[in-house]
Amino acid sequence: MSPRPLLPADVPQARDVQWAAMSDLNARMGETDPELTPLVRERGEARIAHLQRTDPASAWVTEWDGRVTGCSMALVREGMWFLSLLMVDPTHQGKGLGKELLDATLMTATDRSWILATADPAALRRYQRAGFSLHPSFVAKGPVDRALLPKVEGVCPGDFARDGEQLDEIVRSCRGAGLTQDLEFLAEGPMQLHLVDGEGFVVLRDGMLAWLGATNEGAARRLLWTAIAEAGETAEVDWLAADQQWGIDVCLEAHLALGWDATLCFRGQPPIPTYLPNGALG
Ligand SMILES: CC(C)(COP(=O)(O)OP(=O)(O)OC[C@H]1O[C@@H](n2cnc3c(N)ncnc32)[C@H](O)[C@@H]1OP(=O)(O)O)[C@@H](O)C(=O)NCCC(=O)NCCS
Structure with a gap:
């Protein structure tokens, strides 16, 4: 199913998808998950709810059988576009949902757009294909x-x-x-x-x-x-x-x-x- 707008009622499920996708990525990269305390969960939901309120046109989900399977969110501030979230549930990855979600969110992109990318090869491929230049960074x-x-x-x-x-x-x-x-x-x-x-x-x-x-x-x-x-x-x-x-x-x-x-990814934003x-x- 094509992406549809993320609604306030989707927030808890979107947070679950985010957690599952990051946990799976951590396992693939040999890293450990941070602890999922009630406060961490609450802050994660607050972030999604906040961006749904400020940027509803940039907030999307995919759905299967009544459950959220993926989520993308961006914010636009004074002509600057920034991708805040792009996540697909691990059991639904590799089927094109990530591309569809990114394309939906990019509809609000400006000529000063940028992304902070994880090390997921699928994300890096999609961002470069969407016209972002990739700049590795240190921790x-x-x-x-x-x-x-x-x-x-x-x-x-x-x-x-x-x-x-x-x-x-x-x-x-x-x-x-x-x-x-x-x-x-x-x-x-x-x-x-x-x-x-x-x-x-x-x-x-x-x-x-x-x-x-x-x-x-x-x-x-x-x-x-x-x-x-x-x-x-x-x-x-x-x-x-x-x-x-x-x-x-x-x-x-x-x-x-x-x-x-x-990786820092830039499309117009210096x-x-x-x-x-x-x-x-x-
Ligand atoms: C990144 C993510 C959203 C992609 O979602 P997805 O539904 O699996 O992605 P898609 O099936 O649309 O594939 C995206 C592209 O990556 C490619 N791809 C998939 N797996 C890949 C891999 N292991 N290596 C390289 N490319 C890969 C696909 O071929 C596709 O490219 P194409 O459209 O040019 O053919 C998803 O993997 C995810 O949630 N990852 C963990 C969270 C994360 O890192 N999010 C990015 C935040 S910056």
């Missing part, structure tokens, strides 16, 4: 050695409600699109915000780096050090692109281990030098 992770942390100045705790306007402006200066539509969703989550006044921000989720943006490399470095310092015993920094030597440098100074990660994106919101 840095490992135990945090507190003796290596420098004293960082000028980074202060932020508040999504109070500092929303400033955050919006910094994000816009990085990716060419603000985040006003997503502020409330962010504020409701278990997120911590830190700011370099007027120059940059970092968002941590349960202590893990979830989003970083800055107008200059100096601020980006300080914010990345803050994220590493705020992490628990181990830190992880994702989406380090080849042109982000500032970030690679900080991670190696912190003695995190560098390895290959997933790569952003002092920005580590958010997997759900771009």
Whole structure:
């Protein structure tokens, strides 16, 4: 059956499909699943429900026998398009559903579109065939050695409600699109915000780096050090692109281990030098 619009009632099943697809991908890649706590489930559903509300024209599902078998979602912010989700239940993969879902979601794509891709070969093939250029990235992770942390100045705790306007402006200066539509969703989550006044921000989720943006490399470095310092015993920094030597440098100074990660895919949206994106919101 062809994709149909994702409706609010589909949210729990779409979340189940997302979990099943990611769990299967982790098994294929030899990686372990994160723990599916009630909070993780709740946040996953909140993300899908939020994007269904803000971007219903970009939200699609496939269905078989009354059950959701696949799901795709994108967001459009001030002319920027970002793919937030593309998942097909493992028992229904390889039948063309992923292509149909991506094509449906791409109907809202703009001339500034981009995707953060997993390492799934089927996804990478589809994105390249749809006109995206593929840029591999690094991940840095490992135990945090507190003796290596420098004293960082000028980074202060932020508040999504109070500092929303400033955050919006910094994000816009990085990716060419603000985040006003997503502020409330962010504020409701278990997120911590830190700011370099007027120059940059970092968002941590349960202590893990979830989003970083800055107008200059100096601020980006300080914010990345803050994220590493705020992490628990181990830190992880994702989406380090080849042109982000500032970030690679900080991670190696912190003695995190560098390895290959997933792929940034661009179709018109330019790569952003002092920005580590958010997997759900771009
Ligand atoms: C990526 C995913 C959505 C694709 O869904 P799907 O229904 O299996 O995909 P399709 O059957 O439409 O196939 C997509 C393309 O990949 C190709 N493909 C399928 N398996 C492949 C493999 N192992 N290696 C390379 N290409 C493959 C298909 O031939 C097809 O290309 P074509 O249309 O040019 O022939 C699905 O595999 C999935 O949910 N993966 C786990 C979650 C994930 O990584 N999502 C991507 C988020 S960025």
